[in-house]
Amino acid sequence: MKALIQRVRHASVMVNEREVGAIQHGLLALVGIERGDDEAAADKLLHRLLHYRVFADEAGRMNLNLQQAEGGLLLVSQFTLVADTRKGLRPGFSSAAPPDEGERIFRYLLERARAAWPNVATGEYGADMQVALVNDGPVTFLLES
Numbered sequence: 001m002k003a004l005i006q007r008v009r010h011a012s013v014m015v016n017e018r019e020v021g022a023i024q025h026g027l028l029a030l031v032g033i034e035r036g037d038d039e040a041a042a043d044k045l046l047h048r049l050l051h052y053r054v055f056a057d058e059a060g061r062m063n064l065n066l067q068q069a070e071g072g073l074l075l076v077s078q079f080t081l082v083a084d085t086r087k088g089l090r091p092g093f094s095s096a097a098p099p100d101e102g103e104r105i106f107r108y109l110l111e112r113a114r115a116a117w118p119n120v121a122t123g124e125y126g127a128d129m130q131v132a133l134v135n136d137g138p139v140t141f142l143l144e145s
Helices: 039-051 099-116
Strands: 002-015 018-023 026-032 062-064 072-077 120-122 129-144
Touching: 002 039, 002 072, 018 072, 018 120, 026 039, 026 129, 039 099, 039 129, 072 099, 099 120
Parallel strands: 026 072, 072 120
Antiparallel strands: 002 018, 002 026, 002 129
């Protein structure tokens, strides 16, 4: 399981020209689920999302996590994140979880996130989404569980 996280000033996701999720300052997490990922991988990733220290403290150092910074978390599924791009000119997706398995794990991650933190938004699994954001920094990290 991979998550490309970006510290944002604000972010939103639209489906069919309708906003389905938005946050103000916080983290946008583009989440890719691979074959074999399970609930334990989702729990590990969620722990890192909530506790990864990417927000500035009073000294300007990255010492605060999402909860300490009182930020929002926008979770967006993105199977292309787990594509094999090592060779050729076309990405391969054989390492991505099948759609039904990926959706089940993503929904589990979302439910656990909402149980752990009150400010969680999401897109729509499997939909063609438009994601808008203002990256803060920019600060971007690739997390793997």
